[in-house]
Amino acid sequence: MKTTAELKSEAKEILRGRWGKAVLLNLIPTLLTVGVLIFATLSGLAWYSIHGTDTYLLSSVVEYQQNSPEGGGVSLVSSIISALFTSGITWTYLDLLRKERSEIQPLKDVFRGFQGAYIGGVILLTLLSTMFTTLWMLLFMIPGIVKIYAYSQCYFIYYDQIQQTGEKPKVLDTITASRRLMKGHKKRLLWLDITFLGWYIMIGLTLGIAGLWVMPYVSATRAAFYEDLQKNAQQ
Template identity: 40%
Template sequence: MEKHYKTRAELKREVKDLYRSNWGMAIKLNLVPTLISVLAIFLIVIFGLFSLISLSMAPDIMGSADSIFAAFSVFTLLGSASGGGGLGGFIITLIVTGILYTSLDWLRTQQKPDGALRNAFTVFSGKYFLGTLLTYLLVQLFTFLWSLLFIIPGIIKQYAYSQALYVFKDAADAPDQNNISYFDCITKSRQLMVGHKWRLFVLQLSFLGWDILASLSFGIGNLWLTPYKNATYAAFYKDLVD
């Protein structure tokens, strides 16, 4: 019998039901990456306005160039810190992964996690850290190598490997966790995503309007949007395997 997979609306409804009367815990769990995104948006707007004012008041071309360079440097720094790259972005990625792990457990057990901030840093525990790190690095390496062919194969593989960290978490939680193969986590993700890459793409795209509104609110809307998105992506994996 063919398995019935949940629609986007059903996945989002599952998260809304989970968060009913629990939005405070959801916001605290996602607080670190949310605050960084809010700060990044706020500072980008402030420095953008500052740059425009500097350009309009610059006495010469060199002054304008200095203003543009300063603004560009700030944008680059904020992009790295909010997950765009560099050490700061890498650390934020690990924190977000811990939040996704906790969201998956919350969805499965229906039990509100104890200690929101502690659970946000769950990846840094001995149980998950090394495996998450190696799986993440392998995914990035394989995606990069596919991207060397052309952009499109890289994007396709990015979606194919998108569930690898969840797969590792389940393997680490299993009784025979000593037999974890990080390559197998990637392989299983690729198998799980056969026929589901487009589903995930459309699911991500469905948040675009909310992303725009959150940005217009100087990122404050991310206090609610980030927990909603992260739990929905965890629900997507849960729907694939449970």
């Protein structure tokens, strides 16, 4: 298995000479994410002005987003839209890594997850994995986090199945395949995520602007991680 440093090196190689288009590829989902956060915050403030009884504004807004049907709906829709964009972006980096293409087409590739062959599966994968993870979270926090990592490769697997067979795999089978592929590797991906912690802090400090450069790096590294998993699983 490749080390974290080797995976990051592969990601940098993928992005070499392509940073400009990679930033453009990430621009639309970044702007939409910021827009959703602003909308959710404004909705929470509106709810607070009408129903808020807590002396702390922040806790009231959080309460709205956690307990209000409208707040929960915004969160779920945001997760689905994020998955659709993220899938298309990471698939693009996977293709570049495999040398199945040589260029990024930002305005086209960012919407790959929305295409007819993929959109239904990505939505169902998001709904089911979110539901399963939430149920585990209701028991204990740690099992829920474990399941997040167990299901983390399902979008890659779904894409590969369609590319290789031309047929849409069953969503539950895809989630099961991700769980099996990640057996013994969840800690590796957790550590990989931890190594990006400083970059995530930078995103927060720049109000999301740094994400235009950080997220291509993260997405390309995750594509390299998946490819490494698949190659080792086939040995």
